[in-house]
Amino acid sequence: MTSSLGSADLVVVGAGIVGLAHAVDAVARGLSVAVVERDGHATGASVRNFGHGCFTAQSGEALGYALEARTAWLKLAKEAGFWLRDAGTVLVARADDEMAVLAELQAERGDQVVLLDRAGVTARVPAGPEAVGGAWFPLDVRVDAREAVHAIAAWLAGQGVRFHWGTTAHTIEPGLVGTSRGRITAGRVVVAVGHDVDRHFPGLAEANGVRRCVLHMLRVADPHRREIEPAVLTGFSLLRYDGFAACPSLPAVRGRLAAESAELVGIGMNLMFTQRPDGDLTIGDTHAYATTVDPFNADALDRHVLAETARLLGVPRLDVRERWRGVYASAERPFLNAAPMPGVRVVAVTSGIGMTTALGLAPRVLDDLHD
Structure with a gap:
């Protein structure tokens, strides 16, 4: 006999940042919430990233979600008690054409972008001799990705959200989620399983072109042993974020x-880093795409990341503490918000900006779901 795990106004499948964002907004609406997570704690993209709220580099719909998410992050950090630095991002320019792109963005965004000369850059972040200037994006924030989602989940549990850890969602239908531990009666359901959309709704994933994006990332000792408050981006980042796409100098x-x-462009290099609370640097990253990902790590990709980061920092080498793969959902459009059946939404950030946008996206999904 199948046991009952009770009922909830909203059942969320997936306890990464996208799922938790929906739980946060549902609690604010006074809804009862249950979260189903197959692992004992979040282990996916939400804990493997840079912890970077990269708000300024977004555009269009994503920028709107990002700016709304900024407010939510600041509020949550205080309420849930996790580490956050409201110190912006410095993009280090190492060529005049990169400075031209930043000047064009500043003309469009005003005080969201502060142009810097070389001295202004090096006063904020370590940069090697190639740096010619850059820009500071004051709205961006940083959190410790390894701490933040766990702290949010613990805070939500304190608000009455029921978490079913180590529990797999087997069936999802209107008004009911069947799990490996029993059934949950659901007023509404949000499926937020990131790149594993195809595990539950393969036809939907295929129709939307959802694939897995694999990243090579590392944690290294900070060779300069200094506090680095902002996140750090580079000219390679100009190729990765839509906020720069309309700048006339970007093709150059x-x-x-x-x-x-x-070779670096070919491996999808986005040369960037953030500093962890313990002083180490999270560095990366490369991008490769597949529906099914091979399990083998190419050491050459790590060596490229290490060499280019050392060059950026102006040091001969870096000491590696950890290596890992990030994996996130990727598709042509930046967001997946699908309704495969009444009262059910399948939601994923399919552009690698889940930490940046999820807390702004979730309220729009729930507005629609509860109309």
């Missing part, structure tokens, strides 16, 4: 990097 940057660093 793209062409130069393709000519000078074809």
Whole structure:
């Protein structure tokens, strides 16, 4: 006989940041919430990332979600008691065409972008001799990705959210979620399982072109042993974020990097880093895409990340503490918000900006779901 795990106004499948964002907004609406998570705690993209609220580099719909998420992050950090640094991002420019892109973005965004000369950059972050200037994005924030989602889950549990850890969702239908531990009666359901959308709704994943994006990331000792308050991006980042796409000088940057660093562009390099609370640096990253990911790590990708980060920092080498793979859902459109059946939404951030946008996306999903 199948046991009952009770009922909830909203059942969320998945306890990563996208799932938790829906739980946070549902609690604010006074709804009862149950969260079903197959692992004993979040282990996916939400804990493997840079902990970077990269708000300024977004555009369009994503920018709107990001700015709303910024407010939510600041509020949650106080309420849930996790580490957050409201110190912005510095993009280090190492060529004049990169400075031109930043000047064009500043003309569009005003005080969201503060242009810096070389001295202004090095006063904020360590940078090697190639740095010619850059920009500071004051709205961006940093959290410790390894702590934040766990702290949010603990806070939500204190607000009455029921977590079913180590529990697999087997069936999802209107008004009911069947799990490995029993059934939950659901007023509404949000499925937020990231790149594993195809495990539950394979046809939906195929129709939306959802694949897995695999990243090579590392934790290294900070060679300069200094506090680095902002996140750090580079010219490679200009190619990765939609906020720069309309800048007239971007094609010049793209062409130069393709000519000078074809191999790095080919592996999807987004040269960036953030500093952890313990002083170490999270560095990365590379991008490769597949529906089914091979389990083998190419050491050459790690070596590229290490060499380019050392060059950025102006040091000969870096000491590695940890290596890992990030994995997130990727598709042509940045967000998946599908309704495969009444009262059920399948939601994923399919652009690698879940930490940046999920807390802004979730209220829009629930507005629609509860109309």
